[in-house]
Amino acid sequence: xxxxxxxxxxxxxxxxxxxxxxxxxxxxxxxxxxxxxxxxxxxxxxxxxxxxxxxxxxxxxxxxxxxxxxxxxxxxxxxxxxxxxxxxxxxxxxxxxxxxxxxxxxxxxxxxxxxxxxxx
Amino acid sequence: xxxxxxxxxxxxxxxxxxxxxxxxxxxxxxxxxxxxxxxxxxxxxxxxxxxxxxxxxxxxxxxxxxxxxxxxxxxxxxxxxxxxxxxxxxxxxxxxxxxxxxxxxxxxxxxxxxxxxxxx
DNA sequence: GTTCTTGTGTAGACATTCTAGGCGAACAGA
DNA sequence: TCTGTTCGCCTAGAATGTCTACACAAGAAC
Numbered sequence: 001x002x003x004x005x006x007x008x009x010x011x012x013x014x015x016x017x018x019x020x021x022x023x024x025x026x027x028x029x030x031x032x033x034x035x036x037x038x039x040x041x042x043x044x045x046x047x048x049x050x051x052x053x054x055x056x057x058x059x060x061x062x063x064x065x066x067x068x069x070x071x072x073x074x075x076x077x078x079x080x081x082x083x084x085x086x087x088x089x090x091x092x093x094x095x096x097x098x099x100x101x102x103x104x105x106x107x108x109x110x111x112x113x114x115x116x117x118x119x120x
Numbered sequence: 121x122x123x124x125x126x127x128x129x130x131x132x133x134x135x136x137x138x139x140x141x142x143x144x145x146x147x148x149x150x151x152x153x154x155x156x157x158x159x160x161x162x163x164x165x166x167x168x169x170x171x172x173x174x175x176x177x178x179x180x181x182x183x184x185x186x187x188x189x190x191x192x193x194x195x196x197x198x199x200x201x202x203x204x205x206x207x208x209x210x211x212x213x214x215x216x217x218x219x220x221x222x223x224x225x226x227x228x229x230x231x232x233x234x235x236x237x238x239x240x
Numbered sequence: 241g242t243t244c245t246t247g248t249g250t251a252g253a254c255a256t257t258c259t260a261g262g263c264g265a266a267c268a269g270a
Numbered sequence: 271t272c273t274g275t276t277c278g279c280c281t282a283g284a285a286t287g288t289c290t291a292c293a294c295a296a297g298a299a300c
Contacts, residue, residue: 011288011289012287013288014286014287014288015286015287017287017288050288050289050290052288052289052291052292053287053288053289056287057287057288060287076297076298077297077298078296078297078298079295079296079297
């Protein structure tokens with residue numbers, strides 16, 4: 001039963017992944033798998049981070065100087081890249097968070113228009 | 121001063137435009153310009169709808185059967201296409217709205233993690 | 241020494257938005 | 271009339287970012 005596990009394209013809205021990664025790394029350095037898992041767990045499994053989205057995103061953030069990478073060893077004794085927020089990344093996180101807030105509030109205004117308050 | 125009016129790409133997150141259009145048409149039929157203006161005004165000018173995004177989106181929605189189009193005349197006595205929500209579009213609006221709610225709440229949980237409430 | 245698991249990574253398809261135009265018709269002013 | 275402006279619709283191609291579907295290396299399990 002319930003084989004309607006049909007994968008939906010575009011689980012994530014474009015542009016939000018950067019924000020999610022930056023915010024996750026604010027809690028401390030982590031490797032790729034950890035980042036993906038943290039996002040999934042902290043969103044109560046609503047947000048799924050595919051590997052094919054994750055790594056390109058991480059490389060993108062490195063190129064922009066928002067995070068740095070460093071080789072290390074994981075909890076399971078495997079080689080892993082540890083990613084860390086840079087000062088520039090912190091500033092970017094603040095900017096992106098504000099942008100998200102403004103954006104989502106704007107959508108909310110459309111979805112639930114305020115009354116035309118012609119108060120008295 | 122302040123010529124930093126630099127246009128930012130991707131003012132809209134991918135996928136949200138369909139939702140905005142459907143919701144706007146819930147208020148009644150409208151032509152393209154009206155839809156775009158309504159979204160801009162109702163979002164307090166946070167959301168800008170470019171023509172190059174608007175019309176492809178409208179055609180997309182028609183193709184999916186979520187809206188219908190009909191020739192008419194605008195307030196200014198110009199030829200215009202009037203778009204109207206179909207029953208299928210209404211159902212889609214409900215679905216998309218729920219999807220948006222779940223999504224934005226998930227993002228919110230990431231941005232502002234809930235306390236680990238080990239409430240005694 | 242296979243097999244499973246962990247973790248990183250890429251190529252190509254895909255969907256959507258944006259830039260930057262073009263077009264026809266109604267209107268306004270001379 | 272004819273010239274320029276506004277209204278409204280439309281499209282081609284670039285840009286961006288996500289997803290699917292792989293490949294691969296190395297430690298763990300047996």
